[in-house]
Amino acid sequence: MTDQLRTQALDWQLYEQAKNYALDYMQTVLDRPVFPEAEAIINLAAFREKLPDQPVDPYRVLEKLHQFGSPATVAQTGGRYFGFVNGGIVPTALAAKWLVDAWDQNAGLYVMSPVVSVLEEVCEKWLVDLLDLPQNTAAGFVSGTSTASLCGLVAGRDYLLRKNGWDVSSRGLFGAPEIRVVLGAGAHSTVYKALSILGLGKDRLIQVPTDEQGRMRADLLPELDSNTLLILQAGNVNSGAFDPFVEICSKARAADAWVHIDGAFGLWAAASPRLKHLTAGIELADSWSVDAHKTLNAPYDSGLILCRHRDALTQALHMTGSYIIYSENRDGMLYSPDMSRRARAVELWATLMALGRFGVAALIEELQQKAVYFADCLRQAGFTVLNEVCFNQVLVSSGDSAQTKELLKLIQASGECWCGGASWHGNDVIRISVCSYRTTRQDIDRSVQAFVAARLVL
Numbered sequence: 473m474t475d476q477l478r479t480q481a482l483d484w485q486l487y488e489q490a491k492n493y494a495l496d497y498m499q500t501v502l503d504r505p506v507f508p509e510a511e512a513i514i515n516l517a518a519f520r521e522k523l524p525d526q527p528v529d530p531y532r533v534l535e536k537l538h539q540f541g542s543p544a545t546v547a548q549t550g551g552r553y554f555g556f557v558n559g560g561i562v563p564t565a566l567a568a569k570w571l572v573d574a575w576d577q578n579a580g581l582y583v584m585s586p587v588v589s590v591l592e593e594v595c596e597k598w599l600v601d602l603l604d605l606p607q608n609t610a611a612g613f614v615s616g617t618s619t620a621s622l623c624g625l626v627a628g629r630d631y632l633l634r635k636n637g638w639d640v641s642s643r644g645l646f647g648a649p650e651i652r653v654v655l656g657a658g659a660h661s662t663v664y665k666a667l668s669i670l671g672l673g674k675d676r677l678i679q680v681p682t683d684e685q686g687r688m689r690a691d692l693l694p695e696l697d698s699n700t701l702l703i704l705q706a707g708n709v710n711s712g713a714f715d716p717f718v719e720i721c722s723k724a725r726a727a728d729a730w731v732h733i734d735g736a737f738g739l740w741a742a743a744s745p746r747l748k749h750l751t752a753g754i755e756l757a758d759s760w761s762v763d764a765h766k767t768l769n770a771p772y773d774s775g776l777i778l779c780r781h782r783d784a785l786t787q788a789l790h791m792t793g794s795y796i797i798y799s800e801n802r803d804g805m806l807y808s809p810d811m812s813r814r815a816r817a818v819e820l821w822a823t824l825m826a827l828g829r830f831g832v833a834a835l836i837e838e839l840q841q842k843a844v845y846f847a848d849c850l851r852q853a854g855f856t857v858l859n860e861v862c863f864n865q866v867l868v869s870s871g872d873s874a875q876t877k878e879l880l881k882l883i884q885a886s887g888e889c890w891c892g893g894a895s896w897h898g899n900d901v902i903r904i905s906v907c908s909y910r911t912t913r914q915d916i917d918r919s920v921q922a923f924v925a926a927r928l929v930l
């Protein structure tokens with residue numbers, strides 16, 4: 473078998489074939505329904521086979537993937553996908569990813585990949601600068617914000633307990649001093665998940681009420697102390713709203729609490745002179761989680777944990793082993809829960825290079841402007857926009873919950889565009905996330921037409 477693989481490794485035609493399929497995909501994906509057609513989904517049955525006993529010809533493997541896989545993808549690289557908060561993919565980053573795939577580096581240690589170690593270091597500096605965070609803020613390159621928040625919260629938990637003379641990594645949480653966890657009522661579900669994994673519980677949290685946009689009410693903030701882990705949000709997952717950081721973070725600083733900000737898609741507002749007002753005060757926090765694969769349009773999977781206290785992060789995540797060789801250089805595994813990791817920082821580097829500082833700002837600002845345009849067009853067409861469109865999210869309704877839900881089904885089935893749904897103040901709403909550089913005003917006009925056409929059928 474390994475002889476065969478060695479021969480295949482030098483079969484340049486195989487990689488050409490993969491490239492041609494990819495190009496074919498990119499050239500046709502924009503002309504087909506945004507969500508795969510029923511037939512494409514039915515055809516996925518082709519994959520439900522027994523694991524073959526014998527090796528399958530590599531060309532056949534690729535062909536099968538392109539024949540049955542490509543048509544059943546969601547066309548989120550196009551301009552009319554508005555589901556969840558899923559970003560597009562910057563061309564330079566996609567191309568760089570192909571090259572990096574050929575490298576197949578392990579980003580765990582400097583000695584496993586000097587180039588990745590250096591590019592992580594470079595990205596760290598650029599990000600701190602771009603987002604205007606405190607000097608010496610550390611960055612860890614993880615799979616997404618779920619993991620990034622987990623890292624920020626574990627760093628905070630351990631830091632608070634250490635101040636109390638409790639080393640949680642050796643003694644565990646049994647009998648440890650209590651930590652108070654304070655968060656907004658609109659916190660993302662991944663924050664709850666992280667807290668439950670970390671042994672901080674889901675039921676003993678202090679939830680601060682939010683205003684009608686989903687922002688934490690600063691006037692209802694409980695007393696904070698030096699045992700408090702406070703979790704804030706830059707970009708509510710439905711409305712896009714930002715917590716009032718200046719007021720809340722100043723109080724937290726004074727109380728010596730640890731502040732983590734979930735800024736999965738919203739933190740990038742800090743990179744735009746026009747939108748920076750939304751993130752004013754974030755520099756007072758201790759840790760931040762953000763995705764590069766959402767509004768920045770870097771490829772999946774790319775999340776970042778940023779932490780003001782480099783030691784707190786590395787102490788919480790570090791490990792040792794007789795064969796592990798730490799170096800004078802950056803060892804990526806100190807900043808992430810994983811040891812082996814793919815070289816995702818290279819794609820982030822390529823994204824940032826391709827955009828430059830002004831390009832990042834322009835990308836983020838254009839997403840916001842397009843969301844405002846989308847909302848204006850929908851209002852003109854007689855729909856109700858329920859949120860202040862401060863960033864890239866638009867919440868829409870058409871009559872009552874039942875009508876809105878029906879409308880959403882029809883829009884999704886149209887293949888013209890794809891939006892998700894959410895519950896907002898107890899009502900079903902349609903949720904639009906303008907998240908890709910690929911979206912044009914024509915895409916938005918066409919999508920609004922799809923809304924109007926669906927309403928006619930209702």
Ligand SMILES: *Cc1c(COP(=O)(O)O)cnc(C)c1O
Nearest residue numbers: 557616617618660662709736763
């Ligand atoms: C998307 C999102 C997350 C989770 O991020 P992943 O990259 O999917 O793990 C957390 N918080 C908010 C506000 C989000 O939008």
